[in-house]
Amino acid sequence: TGTTRPQRLLRAVQERATRGDSESVIAAIDHFCRHQEWAMNVGDEKGFILDSVVSEVSPQTALELGTYCGYSTVRIARLLPPGGHLITLEFNPNYAAVARQVIAWAGLEDMVQVVEGASGDWIPHLREHFGIESFDFVFLDHWKELYLPDIKLLEECGLLRKGTVLLADNVVCPGTPDYLEYVRKSQSYESHYFGSHLEYTRAEDGLEKSVYLG
Ligand SMILES: O=C(NCCc1nnc(-c2ccc3[nH]cnc3c2)[nH]1)c1cc(-c2ccc(F)cc2)cc(O)c1O
Numbered sequence: 001t002g003t004t005r006p007q008r009l010l011r012a013v014q015e016r017a018t019r020g021d022s023e024s025v026i027a028a029i030d031h032f033c034r035h036q037e038w039a040m041n042v043g044d045e046k047g048f049i050l051d052s053v054v055s056e057v058s059p060q061t062a063l064e065l066g067t068y069c070g071y072s073t074v075r076i077a078r079l080l081p082p083g084g085h086l087i088t089l090e091f092n093p094n095y096a097a098v099a100r101q102v103i104a105w106a107g108l109e110d111m112v113q114v115v116e117g118a119s120g121d122w123i124p125h126l127r128e129h130f131g132i133e134s135f136d137f138v139f140l141d142h143w144k145e146l147y148l149p150d151i152k153l154l155e156e157c158g159l160l161r162k163g164t165v166l167l168a169d170n171v172v173c174p175g176t177p178d179y180l181e182y183v184r185k186s187q188s189y190e191s192h193y194f195g196s197h198l199e200y201t202r203a204e205d206g207l208e209k210s211v212y213l214g
Pocket residue numbers: 040041042065066067068089090091092095117118119120141142143144146169170173174198199
């Protein structure tokens with residue numbers, strides 16, 4: 001049996017980072033992934049682009065699809081304005097359990113709600129369950145074949161408003177071709193590609209920022 005990679009990542013955070021210091025949590029995870037074991041966090045290079053988009057939007061309501069160990073959750077939550085709130089959906093209960101502890105170690109548990117379950121099941125219930133009118137910001141980082149169906153679902157559920165900013169990870173590696181084609185061709189989105197690299201590697205990857213025009 002032994003430990004899982006997310007559990008070893010959590011132990012690295014608890015051993016190396018200072019409780020309540022989100023910067024040290026981010027640094028501890030990046031150190032673990034560069035020097036111990038690669039893990040599928042957005043990473044420091046793409047994380048810097050994520051930071052700049054979140055800071056520009058300064059969202060009161062934010063949604064993350066794909067929590068994993070909570071690395072990007074911490075990156076987003078630490079930049080939320082007063083009163084801002086982040087809902088993050090995670091399918092895998094083991095990932096969710098680790099993420100809750102990483103988010104708590106960073107001292108950000110009051111701004112974040114980790115919701116367990118399938119995105120397709122949860123999206124239609126976010127309004128009634130969490131009192132959300134619409135999202136100012138959405139970060140897509142879950143299963144790559146779900147990006148397109150899930151934004152269509154968000155549109156149908158009226159959870160996107162004029163100006164909502166979508167930011168999608170891994171549009172090159174592993175790749176999300178159907179999503180990219182849709183947001184780049186649709187009259188309802190204004191898209192821009194930020195070239196970067198797959199976390200902790202030299203492989204090409206990037207983030208696609210798409211503004212919903214209504
Ligand atoms: O699969 C990824 N990420 C997805 C995890 C996840 N964490 N949570 C979910 C979820 C969340 C709600 C859901 N609702 C329904 N399914 C769901 C799945 N999915 C991923 C993979 C890579 C990668 C690149 C190159 C390689 F050689 C191997 C791997 C890099 C990345 O940056 C990723 O983000």
